[in-house]
Amino acid sequence: MTTEKVAFVGLGVMGYPMAGHLSGTSLGVTVYNRTDSRAQQWLQTFSGEKAATPAETAADADIVCLCVGNDDDVRSVVYGDTGILAGLKKGAILIDHTTASPQLAKELELAVSEAGSEFLDAPVSGGQAGAENGSLTIMVGGNQAPFNIAKEVMNVYAKSVQLMGPAGSGQLTKAVNQICIAGVLQGLSEGLHFAEKVGLDINAVVDVISKGAAQSWQMENRAATMAEAEFDFGFAVDWMRKDLAIALATANAAGVSLPLTALVDQFYQDVQRQGGGRWDSSSLIQRLRSPDAR
Ligand SMILES: NC(=O)c1ccc[n+]([C@@H]2O[C@H](COP(=O)([O-])OP(=O)(O)OC[C@H]3O[C@@H](n4cnc5c(N)ncnc54)[C@H](OP(=O)(O)O)[C@@H]3O)[C@@H](O)[C@H]2O)c1
Known part of the structure; x- marks a missing residue:
């Protein structure tokens, strides 16, 4: 054809x-x-x-x-x-x-x-x-x-x-992708939040650690906007929760344990409650910055 x-x-x-x-x-x-x-x-x-x-x-x-x-x-x-x-x-x-x-x-x-x-x-x-x-x-x-x-x-x-x-294998692979991203984004959020609380310059921290073993796509592409609390773009939290629901349901049916994914999914629910459903999924850090959201 x-x-x-x-x-x-x-x-x-x-x-x-x-x-x-x-x-x-x-x-x-x-x-x-x-x-x-x-x-x-x-x-x-x-x-x-x-x-x-x-x-x-x-x-x-x-x-x-x-x-x-x-x-x-x-x-x-x-x-x-x-x-x-x-x-x-x-x-x-x-x-x-x-x-x-x-x-x-x-x-x-x-x-x-x-x-x-x-x-x-x-x-x-x-x-x-x-x-x-x-x-x-x-x-x-x-x-x-x-x-x-x-x-x-x-x-x-x-x-x-x-x-x-066969059919469905693309979606199963994407579920793996989202499982990996959820954990990385929570780790990055905790690291950057820790950095700002102990008085470090986030951008300087990222500049040095992104050249070492902590580097990730999220760090390269999201750390600067996380530092500025800019989330009005990108991959919506509502979509991330939809994806994690697919991953968790599939894991449940297959008898696979995804404890970190289940936890981060609940953190995203907190972000939604903050009004962040359409924020980029890197907005996990806002939950740490706003104790009332937890
Ligand atoms: N954004 C990302 O970074 C990203 C990355 C990877 C994968 N994805 C996935 O890609 C898909 C699209 O994401 P997106 O960010 O492009 O979403 P989006 O900006 O919210 O756009 C959604 C699109 O779907 C249309 N739509 C939604 N519900 C519809 C319905 N019931 N009938 C007809 N049209 C409907 C919307 O039309 P209207 O304009 O009329 O609302 C809009 O064109 C999602 O499954 C998402 O998980 C997104």
């Missing part, structure tokens, strides 16, 4: 720049966003077309990419009279970039294959900056043949795209 037309549903923090990268190629791009003003804004910045429903967006596309919030959001744009499945061409590939449950991936693979098309679960890592710079890491579940075709498209906004196994 030659990919000529692609569609992108969901122009949020991540989808907006990802679809933007596609518009910089020779591919024809059609976008859809529930809040139409966001799609209009996208068209003022990038070249392409917009459609009125997910079904219309998918109608001509060889590959349909999707990046919305959670399992229910995915179902609401895939199913029904105006959903993607109602418009998806036979033989087309639906790529779900949403971080969702492995169960949803298996459900969608069945529904999409019954419609004569292919499905890949393909959650991403690399944050807002990774989406904007086209340097995401993408972990994929599904079959090899559609992966080989879809990889060429995903390479437009990714630096690494890997097939991890």
Whole structure:
């Protein structure tokens, strides 16, 4: 199959720049966003077309990419009279970039294959900056043949795209990613909070320890904004709790213990109670700075 037309549903923090990268190629791009003003804004910045429903967006596309919030959001744009499945061409590939449950991936693979098309679960890592710079890491579940075709498209906004196994394997790999991030962010929050309480200059501390064994992506990309208490960007706490719920439920079903992840999930609940649901997930440090929040 030659990919000529692609569609992108969901122009949020991540989808907006990802679809933007596609518009910089020779591919024809059609976008859809529930809040139409966001799609209009996208068209003022990038070249392409917009459609009125997910079904219309998918109608001509060889590959349909999707990046919305959670399992229910995915179902609401895939199913029904105006959903993607109602418009998806036979033989087309639906790529779900949403971080969702492995169960949803298996459900969608069945529904999409019954419609004569292919499905890949393909959650991403690399944050807002990774989406904007086209340097995401993408972990994929599904079959090899559609992966080989879809990889060429995903390479437009990714630096690494890997097939991890059958449907659901991308989401399971993303759960591992989120488990690792939760612990690192709590450790970084405690370290930086300790530094400011004992009178050290956070930026000077990070400058030196980021050259040693404490270095991490979070330290490189988030320590400066954590020092300034800036959280109005990035990966929302609400989304992090959604991801940790998936990881904890999957672990529970598999009889796996995730004590640190469960604890950090409760800390994120404290941040939500502080009004930080849309703050970047590095806002864990605010819980330490505000004793009332604990
Ligand atoms: N932000 C990050 O750093 C990051 C990193 C890795 C993975 N992710 C994952 O990527 C996904 C998107 O994250 P994001 O940060 O881009 O989220 P976001 O900025 O909140 O955008 C969510 C998008 O989904 C749409 N949407 C939500 N519910 C919908 C529904 N029921 N029907 C139709 N459209 C709906 C929203 O449309 P409206 O504009 O109408 O609200 C918006 O376009 C999430 O699963 C998140 O966990 C995010």
